[in-house]
Every structure is written in C-alpha cells, then in structure tokens.
Amino acid sequence: MPPEHQPDQQRQHYRERPSRLAGAVVWTLDVPSGPPGPARSVLPDGCMDLIWSAGRLVVAGPDTHAFRVDPRNRASCAAIRFPPGTAPALLRVPADELRDHRVELADLWPRAAVSGLVDRIDRAADPAAALEDYALGLAAGTGPPDPLMAAVADRLRRGGSVAATAAEVGLGARQLHRRSLAAFGYGPKTLARILRLQRALALVRAGAPYAEAAPAAGCVDQAHLAREMRALAGTTTLGAYFGRYDASAAANSDTPQPSGSRTTA
DSSP states (O other), X not given: OOOOOOOGGGOOEEEEEEOSSTTOEEEEEEOOSSSOOOOEEEOOOSOEEEEEETTEEEEEOOOSSOEEEOGGGOOOEEEEEEOTTTHHHHHTSOGGGGTTOEEEGGGTSOHHHHHHHHHHHHHOSSHHHHHHHHHHHHHHHXXXXXXXXHHHHHHHHTTOOHHHHXXXXXXXXXXXXXXXXXXXXXXXXXXXXXXHHHHHHHHHHTTOOHHHHHHHHXXXXXXXXXXXXXXXXXXXXXXXXXXXHHHHHTTOOOOOSOSXXXXXX
C-alpha cells in the first residue's frame, strides 16, 4: 500500500511490478529509519493485499473509504495485491468478513502454518518473490477465481452499469449482491463507485481537466466527482487532493497510475 510522496529526508520508496499471478501486482515499500512522517490514507480500489513485514503477514481487506495509516506503524514491507474478487478463494475467507479491516493472517489460518510461512519469507533473499511464489502455489491448489465474478469486475471496471452487468452475467439483483459481498466485500454498486473514482483519478493524472474526466469516467459532472471524492477518499475538494499530488510529483514517482491500492490521499 503505497505512501503519498514524501519529502526527500523522509522519502519512502515504493516499487511495483506485474505478478506472474494473472492480474495481481507485487509491490515493495522501503521505509527509511528516523522519525515517522505524516499520516497517509490509502484510497479504496476494490483490491485485497497480502502484506509481509518482518515477522508477520497481514491481510488488507477491501476498503469502502480511505484507510488511514498510522506512520508509527509503517515499516518496510513486501506484498501482493490481488485484483477484485480473486483473494477470497486463495485466502479461504469471504471478502465481506475483512471489509475495512487489516487482519493478521494468523487470525485466519492455523498459527503454526502461518509461523512457518513467515519464517520462510523472513529468511528469503527476496521476500517479495517468496511471497509471490507462495501465492502462485495457492492459486495452483485452488484453481481460478469465480469466472462470473471476474466478469462482473471487468464490466464494472470498464464502466458498465450494475443493471446491465447483472443481465450480461445472468444473475438477478439479489444473487449478484450476495455473491459480490463474498467476492468483493461489498455490493456491486459500491464496487462500481470505487472503480469509477479510480478511472477519474487516472484521467486527471493523465492531464484531463476535472470537467472532462468526470463524465469520461462515468460521473454525471464535476460536482458528482467531487462528492465521490469526499465520500470515498475523505478529501474536501478535488484541488486539495491533486494539489498534494502535483506539488510532490517532481520529487518522487511513488504513486503511479491507479489500478490497485496504490493511490493515497
């Protein structure tokens, strides 16, 4: 979960790459020693992450609002970010049980098994690669994610309406909502809002004016986008968010185009 840009003296180095696990992203965060920087907030993106830091593994559940990270708890880490709907089958826990939570993997799985896994990753020369290898092994043992929920996520990511998506995949409204809770952590309307906000943020970062990015992403207008920013990101204005982004963009490139839980406020 990447930080917002840091001043040079407190810079946190965030890197990511596509995973060999389809649709996933492997990321690392190197936190320098010294006093903690300001608190950061991770924006919702529909994803779930499995995060390693020395001696522990934590599952980051799907967020419905910006998740505030206490800088005193920030440590160097490696993680794999699973695309919407894929982590529950691998972790053997419904996504809605982890909504808006960070949970120790040892609280979900047998502690002895988690302890052995943590020890293996702790001792690895490349913890990120070791974590990715483990995720690939999990995927090989559980098979692909629910193809119907993968189709739902894809259609909503591309801007499809919930009603049209339900019709395309052949599910009634109640069925779609129930299965979405287990796969994504919330109903399809919430997932659609989150993915729409991420589309808008990507367009603005690419240079589109707010008034053009809003309808292109699926918002009614710029005011609609501003309301979604307040509701989902906790940011009072679009300018407040992008002002911080623009002011620090030249100093570091820790925050790339959004497609996972990398955008922070």
